[in-house]
Amino acid sequence: MSKVHNFSAGPGILPQEVLKQASEACINFDNLNLSLLEISHRSKNYEKVMDEARSIVKELFEVGDEYEVLYLGGGASLQFAMVPYNLLRENGTAAYVNTGVWASKAIKEAKLIGNTKVIASSEDKNFNYIPKGYEIPGDADYLHITSNNTIYGTQMKSFPKCNIPLVCDMSSDIFSRKVNAKDFTLIYAGAQKNMGPAGSTMVMVKKDALGKTGRKMLSMLDYQVHIKGGSMYNTPPVFPIYVTLLTLQWLKKNGGISWIEKINQQKADLLYSEIDRNPLFIGTTAVEDRSNMNACFLLKDASLEPEFDKLWKEANISGIRGHRDVGGYRASLYNALPLESVQVLVDVMKQFESKKG
C-alpha cells in the first residue's frame, strides 16, 4: 500500500524515521531491553531525554540561560490559564490580540483571572486576516498573540514591536520559520503540530518574568515549581516528550530552521500559486496574511465538492477537509510534510480543472 499524504491539521504528520524510532522504543528503549513505556522517569536514561528535549529548544531558538524550557501536560488550553495566572498581577492588565477561536479561548481564561483587554481583533471578518496598526498599552503586564491560526489559515508575518512582555501561542507554526525568540518573554506550543505527538506542551519562559503577581499559587499551575523540578515536578508525559525530542533532532540534523523554512516556503508557494491560478478554487484569507502552515481554500462551486473529494481520496490524500467554521478545504503543510505530497495535491487540483474544463 502506498504512503498516505497526510495533511491533517493536528495531531499532524511526523517524520517517518521518527515514527520508526518511536515504535522501536515501545519495545526496547536505549538498549535496556525494557520499553520506554515501563521505565521510571527518574532513570538516567530518561533524564537524558528530558535534558536534551529542554536544551534543544533553546538551541533551535538561539536563546541562553535567561530562559527555561518546560514540557507540561494539559495542552495549550491549560496554558491559556497558566499564562495569566503566572504573569498577570492582581491589579494589572493583560492585553490580547484576538485572531480566532484559540485566541478567544485564551482571552476567556485570562478574564477569569484578572483584567484583560482585547486591543485588536479580526472577528469582524471571521478571522480571515491579521489585525495591524493597533496600539499596545505600555502599562499592560503582557501582550498575548497567536502566531498562526490553524482554523482560518492566517499567520503573523511579523510580530508586534512592544516594550511590554510578549507572549505567543506558537502551537501551529513553531520551528517552521526563523523568529527572533529573544523578543518573546514566553512562547508556548502544544506539541501535536510541528513538534511531536499529542500529550505535551512546550513552554519557554524568561525566568525573570516570574514570581511577580502576588498570587498564592497552586503547585501544578506555577511555572516556578516546574522549573525547580527540572520539568519533572511530577511524572511527565514520558513518551510524548521522547517523540518530541526525536522530531526536533530530525529537524536539527537536517539543517535546522533555516533548512525547513525554505522547504515550507516552497510548499506554500506551490499550493497558493495553484489556488490562485486554478479557476475552480479560491483562497479564504487576506493574501498578505496567508499561513505557510495551513492553506485554506474553497471550491467556487461548492456543489462540486463530492466529485473533488473522490479524486483526492483516490490519490491517497488525507485530512484536507476544512474546519467547520470555514468550510471547504484546509491543507496543513507542517514541517514533516514532504514537498511531493503538496505536488500530488496540486496535480489533483489540475486534473480536476481538466475534468471540469
Place this chain on the structure above:
Amino acid sequence: MSKVHNFSAGPGILPQEVLKQASEACINFDNLNLSLLEISHRSKNYEKVMDEARSIVKELFEVGDEYEVLYLGGGASLQFAMVPYNLLRENGTAAYVNTGVWASKAIKEAKLIGNTKVIASSEDKNFNYIPKGYEIPGDADYLHITSNNTIYGTQMKSFPKCNIPLVCDMSSDIFSRKVNAKDFTLIYAGAQKNMGPAGSTMVMVKKDALGKTGRKMLSMLDYQVHIKGGSMYNTPPVFPIYVTLLTLQWLKKNGGISWIEKINQQKADLLYSEIDRNPLFIGTTAVEDRSNMNACFLLKDASLEPEFDKLWKEANISGIRGHRDVGGYRASLYNALPLESVQVLVDVMKQFESKKG
C-alpha cells in the same frame, strides 16, 4: 538477551502484548497506513478508542451512567488541585487522611483552595501504617483518601464508611483488586502504574456531585467542561490513552479484576512470606497494612546491600531499590508483573541467605 524482571514503582511494567500493539500503532494504526501519532483525535478511529477507554473503566468498576470517566493530562498532581476546586464549596470544609507524601501534596493544594482538615495521619511513624478508628466529620464536603502508598508500601485493606462523598487517589492500586466503586464519589489515578503509560490520568466522577461550589472556574480545571467535551474538550494525550485502553482490554480479556486479584495475592504472599522467613530481611510496614502492590523491605544489615544488589542485578531484576524516604528495597508487583518474576526475586533472596549463612 533474556527479559528483564521489571519491579519499577512507576511508570511500571506493562503487558508484553500491549507493548507490541503500542509499537505497531506507531507505524500503522487501525490499518489506516498512518501512525496513531499523526492522526486527528477527532477521527472516527480515535473517537472509538476514547469511547472504549471511557466505557471499559465503568465496566471494570461495575458502575452505571451516574458516573462519567475522563482522561486528563497533568498527572494525579493536577487532580490534587482539581478535586477541591470542583468539590469544596467556598465556605465548606474538606477532610483528608494523610498516609504519605502524595496525600500530603493533595492536602497542600486543598488548603490553597479552601478549609481543609486532616482528620487522621500516620506521619508519626514515617507513614508505615494506615490510620484507623478516626472520626469523619459529617458536614465535610468530602473525605479524601489514598488507597495505596507507593513509597511506604501500605494499602487500605478496607475503606472508611462515611455518608459524605468519598474521594480516592487510586493511582497505585487501581484495578488490582475488587472494590465497591459505588461507595466512591470520585476515583482518580495517574495511569502509569496499573493502567498504562505516563501522560494521562483517569478520573471517574459521579455527575451529581459537580457544579455545587459556587466557584467561577477555569475551563481546564472544570470536570463539567471536560464531561461536556466527551473528554476531548481539547486535544487529549492520544497515545497514552490508547495504551491504557490496550492494558485494560488485556485485563478484561484475561478474566478481569477477580482474575488479577488472585494473582496479585499470590505474588504478595510469595514475597512477604520470604521477607518474614528469611533472617537477613525485614519488612518496613505494619503487617496488616502491607501493600499487595509495593512490598518494602530492608536488609537487617545495611552494609550487605552492595553484595545483594550485585546478585539481583545478575538475575536481570530491575527497579527494586527503595524510595529515598524509606531506603532498602521496594518490589512493585503491579498487574502486569508475572508471578515468575517474583519467584526469581525470592530465589535470589534465598540464594543470598545461603551465601551469607
